[in-house]
Amino acid sequence: MTEQQEQSSTIMTVSDLNLYYGSKQALKNINLSIVRNQATAFIGPSGCGKSTLLRCFNRMNDLVDNVRIEGNITLNEEEVNAPAMDVISLRRRIGMVFQQSNPFPKSIYENIVYGLRIAGVKDKRVLDEAVETSLKNAAIWDEVKDRLNDSALGLSGGQAQRICIARAIAVNPEIILMDEPCSALDPISTLKIEELIDELKRKYTIIIVTHNMQQAARVSDVTAFFYLGELIESGVTRTIFTNPEEKRTEDYITGRFG
């Protein structure tokens, strides 16, 4: 891939981003581009700001009091933090999956169509179709197709997390943010989610925050290493893991701290 091609397929760019919680600076001068249809992994020790950065992308930080953001984030050359940006449509374009699976206390069907319903879609056929395709895309269709009207709260942790992924892709976003999606799951469920991420890459851009180095190595094309609010190094995953430029990256990856 040449430099030129990479530039044209950039979907998000972060430039000179600083973020403060009150007087405490949580992100320091971040510059980063996210490439379309690739999985980008954010790694780093706890409290390094990787989740905070993820939450900047779909403006979930709006919900937190006392947050101040400087710098730019653009999605397809559109400024995310601009006053003119409609947060509702932004969040429809950037889906999110959380650390704790959070299915709504509704049926599986209603969970999947929630995003469509609040967007005003009423056509039963459209909803049915969306349920089937997104459950299939989330690789859980076979497990739940006979009990779509059962409560989503009765599912196991791994199933619930895949329901949450299906729910996110039902509104057909461009990017899916995943905030440690496997940290509460057993190894088999984790494996399923990782395989799923591999599949999803073809259609969506994935940004995944993870504590698990092997996971980052397995699923991501690009890895960014954060430390104490700074972006230390980012690049092609294989390079980062085999031949990092920075000493701190190497120390973290080899388990010398973190």
Add this chain to the structure above:
Amino acid sequence: MKRYLKTGEPFVLITGASLAIVLIMTLTLIGVVMTNGLGYFWPHHLVRFHLADGSAALGQTVSEEKKPAIGSRRIQVKVSNRDILGQDFRWIDEKDISSRSLPVDAVLVERKEHGNFVGFLKNVTAAGLVPDSIADPWEKLLKARESLLPRVAAIQKLKDSMSGLNYRGERLRMKILKLEYTNKEANAAQVAELTATREKLLAEFNTINDQVTGLQNDLGSFKAEFADVTGAVKEVALTEIVRIQRPNAMSIPAKMLAYVERIRELMLDDPRESNTEGGLFPAIFGTVMMVFLMSIFSLPFGVIAAVYLREYARDGLVTRMVRIAVNNLAGVPSIVYGVFGLGFFVYGIGGNLDKLFFPERFPTPTFGTGGILWSSLTLALLTVPVVIISTEESLASIPRGIREGSLALGATRLQTLTRILLPMATPGIMTGLVLSMARAAGEVAPLMIVGVVKLAPTLPFDSHFPFFHMDRKFMHLGFHIYDVGFQSPNVEAAKPMVYVTTMLLMAIVIVASSLAIHFRSKMRKRYITSNF
């Protein structure tokens, strides 16, 4: 010993013991109320006591107690016959009794006035009502009462039409007043027309009234002659008799039937004898309607206020102060709410409503006096903190992830609230509603000054448009307990009624709460939050 204390077992014992004490106290309270209340309607035997001095007494045994001063027991007997003896109850020392008997023909007569009469049936005057061939006075009396029923019903029908006429006449009078008040000259023609209509109604009313008086006089000639245990004769008009029984001759099934009939009367009839006899229907209706209206006012306000406090208000000093204030509001003495309700709702809002809409009726107030609307609003004010606190708590207990999950899908805060948060908070909101209903149903002090009365002639809901009459005063079971138990001229006779009323009030609270709890558990099953 020290080691035993260290295990922490004694603490477990203490917690268990406290729970046991609370349970025992509750069960005792319910037990006392139930035994005293449920026994009241059972037709007890009429016992004739032959006393040592040669006299006799007839009545139902109410209670017995030891009297150490004379070294024997004494018996409290309900001898009734208030108009002859001056009081309903009498204490008889056990040592004065030479013998007791249960005369089969002893009758217990419930009268519309002067309380019960106990004695013996002597004769029935019912010429033309029953065939003379029946000689037995008891048979004759039963037959006569039966054949009186259609005539009494006819009179009642006439009375109903009278109250309808009265209502229409009153409406017309108000209309005329209003027309005269707004512009006497311009509306003169209309006023004259309405006055003529009203006069016609009044004339009709008077004709029916005369008719009713005539019919009642006719029925008054049917009489029964009784003798009390000493032989004194008492005549009672048949229409004055509510119920007549020979409890000593009744079989158990017959007594059960009589019992059920008394319960029916209690639930569905109006009170008599300054509330110590008859039914409680107006009080039951008033209580239920007031609690219902209170819920309509306090539930939405409480929920909306809690939503703002928890979801929208910035968590700062002011929010915290408001929260503390709301918590403390729940502890303000209820009479203070009553006084506030009187000043603010009744005189403030009600008085101004009268000035705006009913100035022609002055000095008679319409809304500027206590009524069911103001009572419900006052109690809503009293219970709204409970709803706010429980709603806030249940909103706070919803995991953050659920909110974020909804918002991350592009939902607005309002959509998140109505589609996810409020349904999930419903069980908590229902808990608040249960608590506030129980509190409102039991509250008496504030109601006494904002609209509850001893005896309300009309219900706040009837067949006349607009059906709900929010300005009307109403009766309430809690106030009924106070009134019958402590304000009635014949406290001893009213005592069982106090227990019965208490039982009913508790039953209403329990039924209302169970409904809400049932609803809540259904919701809880649907919205149980997942944890793993």
